[in-house]
Amino acid sequence: MSSPTRWAGVPLADRRAERRSQLVAAAFEIFGTQGESGLSVRSVCRACEFNSRYFYESFADTDELLGAVYDEAAEEMSAVLEAAIAAAGDSAAERTRAGIRTVLGFGSADPRRGRVLFTEARTNPVLIVRRAATQDLLLRTTLAGGASHDHPTSSRVRAAMFTGAMVELALQWLSGNLGDDLDAVVDQAVASLARR
Template identity: 35%
Template sequence: MRDYDGKTAAERTAERRQRLIDAGFELFGEHGYAGTSIRAVLRRAELRDRYFAESFPDLDSLLAAVYSQLIEEEITACRAAIDAESGSSDGGARAMIAALVRSLEGDPGRARIKLREAAAGGPVSRRRRQDGLHKLAELVASLLPPSKTRSAKDQLLLSVGMVAAADEWLTIWIDGEQNLTPRDVVNLVMTMFVALAEPDATDATHD
């Protein structure tokens, strides 16, 4: 049943939830998780107090939702970049990390949420961050050529390590440390990817 504005109750609830996520994205990016309150989110979203509990039990859950939206946007961008590469798996991997770099370049709020705040929140957002790392790792693993010396599980776990390393290099670049540039980040990640992609009959995971 639709009311006077032509929207159902479920549609209005979904819109309010998205307004809270958008407000959280802005505030977590500006002030961090510790510097953000539910009341500040409600003010930024221009919603009354009762509407927060309608969508989220606490601020940690809102941060998890913000991170989920961020990671889904990244995965969509990475898939599009990979699909645009018709060459080798190396080309797809390079396109993927370049897409991640572009998503953070010039957007300090997004970088802060991805690289710091998701890990600094509560258990819900920290778990969501782990899920996000695994989703990106699945993309990396899909680019690796089949291995005679590693199981699919090993390929995925190694890819998780590569994604975690990429996050660390992205953090160093964003923080302006060690004169690291976006090109350096891409090249570092590619060095690791090429090493993982090369077949090795004496792979240490099966020693």
């Protein structure tokens, strides 16, 4: 377990921040590869070589830790998504394509992300709440990229339908039900939206 000399000379706030970061990284690995059954205070502390008191310094329980894992992954996806949409330019079709490709690619590039953000978020009580917040983020991002002449209600309806469909599309993609050709899936998704 972690020895006192490991943190010698490091300011208290920095020590706590570093330990918290290590706990989140360990939980991401454990939950992302083993699921909920593998995540415990003991397993995370073992992975970090920490005494359990360091766990409780940052988190009340594993639910709070799992929420932090989800939030970190969602924030990373949000940053990547916003950058991809901005880089796509002013074309609504290209922005939509960039958004779909980014969400699907982000989840599948690292299966742990997909598990945390989409797969396990269907059934885990902590992640269900977090997933609702992520859908709201996707909704806001979609609305921000909409045409300025759209009626506000019309824009919100389309955005809500798109974000709900995106979550289901991500689940189907990550489960392997749509094959393994990301470009083909994105093309089909964009074509389906264009027909609406």
